[in-house]
Each structure stands twice: as C-alpha cells, then as structure tokens.
Amino acid sequence: GAVVSQHPSWVICKSGTSVKIECRSLDFQATTMFWYRQFPKQSLMLMATSNEGSKATYEQGVEKDKFLINHASLTLSTLTVTSAHPEDSSFYICSAQGAAHSQETQYFGPGTRLLVL
C-alpha cells in the first residue's frame, strides 16, 4: 500500500519550453502533496505544499509563477516548470500524505529527472 507514481521519469527539453510532471497516489487519497527538488549529492529541498482543491503554499525563494502546482483531485497533483532554463535541470520528487493512510507519513514517488538544454 501507499504507492505514489510520477510521470515522466525522465524528460529532456529545450530552453524556453514548459514541462509538466504528474504525481499520483495509486492506492490512497492524498489530502496533501509535497513537491521537492534535489540537487546531486544533496538533501531534499521543499518547494511547495499543495492541498486538494486549494492553492499551493510555496516555500520562500520558490517562484510560484515559474513552478505552477495544481492539485485538482485527491489522487493527482501536477508541477509545471514554465519557460524552463538549464538552471532548472534537477531531480524533482513528489510525496503524498493521506488522512486514511497514516496522515503523519509522506510517501514518495520515484522522482523525475529534468534536463533542460
């Protein structure tokens, strides 16, 4: 139980294009989803917290117009990197937290590696 998927697992795009990453909770309803960014050999950096049906809460220093987050249902959240640039290249990881499935615990997706050329 508590499986979270991400799609795509890998994406390469040209500078200036937008990229959408999906995060799905497969076997539970996720009232809260979190988006993280991880640089090589470093810990996770929380970007934003999203609750189903409401606007995401962004961490300080994260551009909300750059990283658009939508949490339209209890099983799906999307992160759109708009007008991507090479410095946006990174490993993006989502996690989900659900009231019915251990609301204290975040369950993580496998991550999406983004390379912007």
Next chain:
Amino acid sequence: AQSVTQLDSQVPVFEEAPVELRCNYSSSVSVYLFWYVQYPNQGLQLLLKYLSGSTLVESINGFEAEFNKSQTSFHLRKPSVHISDTAEYFCAVSTNAGNNRKLIWGLGTSLAVNP
C-alpha cells in the same frame, strides 16, 4: 523551529559488519521521526518511523532505530549490513500538530558497503 543533524556524511563499512547512522534533532515540541532510504537514481522509501509508543522501531530488512528523548536522538542501526544496503539515508522530523506536517530533513548519510 526544528532542525536535524546527521553527524556523518559518509559511512564506509565492510559487508556483514554492524553499522550505526547517527541522527540528532532539536525541537521545542513533540515530533515524529523518520528514516528514509534513497537508492541511486530513485525516489525515497520509508525505512521506519517513530510516532509514539515503543521507542525501538524496526524495519522489515533488519534496520532498527531507537528514539531517545533525553538525548534527542534517533540513530539507525543494523547488526550486519549487505552490499545491497548501499544507499543514501535521510533522517527527518515533523511536528505532531496540524494537518500539513512538513518534514525537516537532515543532509543525508551515504552508506557504502564494501565486500
């Protein structure tokens, strides 16, 4: 505010040797404690967690961690490691209040198990 310190950035160890990965935290309120493992090029997997009750928690693959409130520690141990345990290990804490329980992360410990 909470903070997490993982005292060792890298821990090299030989196969079948015991290992301890150290984690200390600071918090003015009660916390939940977690260990996550990240294998190369993968997402994070929950290894074990302490929410309440018995201070010694175990995972299915032989790891255990003990919550020590007086020392504000949650060290991870395994009596005999395998090559397959080579991974990055992250300690994290969250408060036990509110609905959005953000995790505060340590910087990670890279466990390298050598034959």
